[in-house]
Amino acid sequence: MCGIVGYIGGQQASPIILEGLKKLEYRGYDSAGIATLGDGDSAIRRSQGKLINLENILRDQPLAGTVGIGHTRWATHGRPSEINAHPHKAGPVILVHNGIIENYLQLKEQLKKAGHTFKSETDTEVIAHLIEQALKAEDDFEKAVRQTLAQLRGAYAVCILNEKDPGCLIAAKLGSPMVVGLGEREFFVASDIPAILAYTREMVFMEDGELVIFKDGAAHFSTIAGNPLEKKARHIDWSPMMAEKGGYRHFMLKEIHEQPRAVRDTIAGRLLEGEGDVYLEDLQFSDRQLAAIKRIVIIACGTSWHAALVGKFYIEGLCRVPVEIDIASEFRYRNPVIDEHTLAIVISQSGETADTLAALREAKSRGAMNMAICNVVDSSIARESAGVIYTHAGPEIGVASTKAFVTQLTALFLFTIRLGRANCMIDVAHGQRMIAALKMIPGLLEETLKLNEYVEKVAKKYMNARDVLYLGRGKNFPIALEGALKLKEISYIHAEGYPAGEMKHGPIALIDEEVPVVVLVPKGSSYEKTLSNMEEVIARSGRVIAVCSAGDEEVRSRVETVIEIPHLNEDLDPLLLSVPLQLLAYHIAVLKGTDVDQPRNLAKSVTVE
Secondary structure: EEEEEEEEEOOOHHHHHHHHHHOOOOHHOOOOEEEEEOOOOEEEEEEOOHHHHHHHHHOOOOOOOOEEEEEEEEEOOOOOOOOOOOOOOOOOEEEEOOOOOOOOOHHHHHHHEEEEEEOOOOHHHHHHHHHHHHHHHHOHHHHHHHHHHOOOOOEEEEEEEOOOOOOOOEEEEEEOOOOOOOOOOOEEEEEEEEHOOOOOEEHHHHHHOOOEEEEEEEEEEOOOOOOOOOOOOOOOOOOOHHHHHHOOOOHHHHHHHHHHHHHHHHHHHEEEHOOEEEEOOOOOOHHHHHHHOOOOEEEEOOOHHHHHHHHHHHHHHHEEEEEEEEHHHOOOOOOOOOOOOOEEEEEEEOOOOOOHHHHHHHHHHHHOOEEEEOOOOOOHHHHHHOOEEEEOOOOOOOOOOOOHEEEEEEHHHHHHHHHHHHHHOOHHHHHHHHHHHHHHHHHHHHHHHHOHHHHHHHHHOOOOOEEEEEEEEOOOHHHHHHHHHHHHHHOEEEEEEEHHHHHOOOOOHHHHOEEEEEEOOOOOHHHHHHHHHHHHHHHHHEEEEEEEEEOOHHHOOOOOOOEEEOOOOOOOHHHHHHHHHHHHHHHHHHHHHOOOOOOOOOOOOOOOO
């Protein structure tokens, strides 16, 4: 998501930081800023939009100083604007921050009561005010930072300056990436290697709960609690392009591996565990409004439409509200039945999808309540919707959507809890169980990603197939559709997804010893039926690739290839099932030599009808 660069040494900081921020543009951003310290005086320059805007400001108003921090912001809390751009300042404290502070609202209220005035809408500004407050009590920069970090819940990577201590830069991390570059009596800090690769190849990778103080030409590493640490540098020999991709061969593979973090960010600050409920800060519908909903229409395109299909199972099954799924490009041309008791939910990664935006406007013109599930803050769809759930997936560079899809599923699950609590179909205990399961998903996604090397071997076995079928039942049928779409998009192999029970109504005619059939058969209510469908494929010499729950010997004994995933419950299995299908498509495409990140004829955001 956001990008951080910091510098302390003998050179002018501003040019180094600006160049570093340019190297992080691939991460996506909506605003940028730089702050420097020199002789106890600080200066900040910020701008909305691209770095060229900040560069133009710096040309007219240059920054002097050999200590500095910079930031490119991907909006989470607060719309994209100059006032919400980093760095943020409170008294003598200046900082930049990546991540999400879950308890910022409570901290902000405490600070307001203590007389603090806030200038931005961000969660980040709270950190600056907390450090300022601690400095007033005791003029000890290091101690103030440690005390503040101990109060934060959530994820952060921070770089902090203090006008009263101009020869010092402090950085710390918890749940967000941070790397330190070592020079000759100079040091670099960044959220990713490309930002500082031109200046040093000796890197120290910080771990969660660690802090570093740069002062007097030395770097002192410790835990946030204050225990000293010995850190070893690692020599980086990546090319600049490899560095942008985090060492991964393609952006798509990097983004597949970012899914645990993306889900954590999507649920961060939103789970009210004791109440069995969720807090959706930008939804803005009361319980009474939600309880009055008689019908829901979910509108989307492509991968987002597949997420919508899973959402139908969630909402109907748990909230007992009827749900209809519409393809955005068809919605407004069929004279849809919409009224004030209908909630229209539009889903779009970019928030700029032309067909989806047109469908939103059509629904609004017919009096429907409306909301969006979107990844980009202040995008057109987000601005025009009455409510929004941001997915916080971060920028997705690869055309084939991966982490955006999984976070859309997460957002739909969050909305299901909120709706079910509002209309009394989900009680406190049930809500608590759903939240407990959802909290396990990031860790289980990390476990599932360990299949990467194994799935690569599976891909070698099936890479020359001309046709592939994907079968699933219930919530897993949309995942079969999504798996087939991924294979089509990036490998150019013909693939189709079907409900497993529909196979005998046509697709079974395609099955022979040349056709691989991916069957999604995790434990759950449709397990036995799916097993029967799988047997029908085997009886016709189909080559079955079964994706099943770990330890399922019954499946393993029957099929040619098995991919085992951790089993949680059938509501959240779709998130875990998505990963091996993404990896299978990716590795087959790599083996076939296609352009994985930019497949032919496709664009990341479809902004024309």
